[in-house]
Structures are given as structure tokens and as C-alpha cells.
Amino acid sequence: MIRWFHFIVLSLLTFVLLSSLLVDREPLEQSKSYFLERGTRETGAVNLVTALYLAYRAYDTLGETIVLIGAVTGVLVLVGKHK
């Protein structure tokens, strides 16, 4: 009984996750052409990857640095020398 319940939940989850593939691609194409046309002009970075992660999505990069500082803190707590 409970196995059937798991099966149903998993198939529903799979459907929900795969349904993102069916979404109309129009917004993605718009943002791609926007970055290709104006990315270098607006941010001054020839490397569009850098233009994305430090200008358009700098807030995301701030979160990534928090992840790294969390990893360092974890290592120091677990294996660092306690004086």
C-alpha cells in the first residue's frame, strides 16, 4: 500500500520536474539576445560570463562566497586545532 503511495508521489514529481521542458522558450531567447547585444556595452566586460556573474547576477555571486566561507568554517570547526 505504502509502496504504491511512494510510486504515485514519485511519478507526480517526475511529471512536475519534466514539465519545465514543455514551457515555451520565448523568455529564454529574449534574455539571451539581450545579453549578447547589450552585455558588453552595459558592463564593460568583453567576457560575457564575467558580465553575467559580476554585474547582472552579482547578488548570486555574493551567495556563492557565503557558501565558500561556510565550507571553510566547517573545516575549521571539525579538523582545526582548538587552542
Next chain:
Amino acid sequence: MKKTNILDVVSRKLSPFILLFGVYLVTFGHISPGGGFQGGVALASGLLLILLAQGPMVLASSFPIGRISVLEVLGYGLFLLAGLAGFLLGLGFLSPLLPPPGTIFILNIVIGAKVGAGITLICWHLFQEGEEQE
């Protein structure tokens, strides 16, 4: 670990060039492929080559572990400060304040220093833990 002449010479000659390449990746991150994260890892690998081949004492003489920890926290603080500066000036959080490549250049250097310090710290402590177990 037995220290051979090959290991000694190669690590001493190679690590400055790895560090130089890391600095190049960080400072040219907005022009050529690269950037703060990749350049920071290259910087850390240069330091870790010294650590593995020459021992922790040689690395600590030029890069003390206390200062590397301070650099790690300082990098995060500077990034946050760059964001808050735009916020306080009424332009929005992390909005560019300098003329176009300026903000990206500075943030790349900050991230490069921070990532290099972080990876070096992680590997340093893990290696020390491994040597104590032996």
C-alpha cells in the same frame, strides 16, 4: 615523505609561475576567459604546491596562516561593503559605482583573493589532520 631533488627544484621553480598565472586569470577576468573563482583556485594551487613539496614551515614564513584567514573574511566583508555602498547611495544593492569595467575588475580581485585564501585554508587544515593521524 621523502624529499627528492626533483620535487624540491620543480616545486620552487613552478610555483611562482602558477601564482603569476593565477593573478593573470583574476585581473584579466573581464577580458579573457577566467575570473575570480578560477583565478583564485589557481592561486591556491600555487600555494599548495609549496605546502606539499616544501612543508608548512616554508609556506608559513611568507604566507602566515593568520593573515590568510583574515584575507578570507576581509574578502567577504569587502564584497558586502561594495554592495552596501550602492545601497546607501540610493542606487540599489551591488549596483556598479565606477565607470563600466571598474566595479567588475575590483570585485574579481576581491573574489580571487577570497577564493584563493579559502581553498588554501581548507586544504592546509585537511593535510594537517592527515599528517597527525599517521
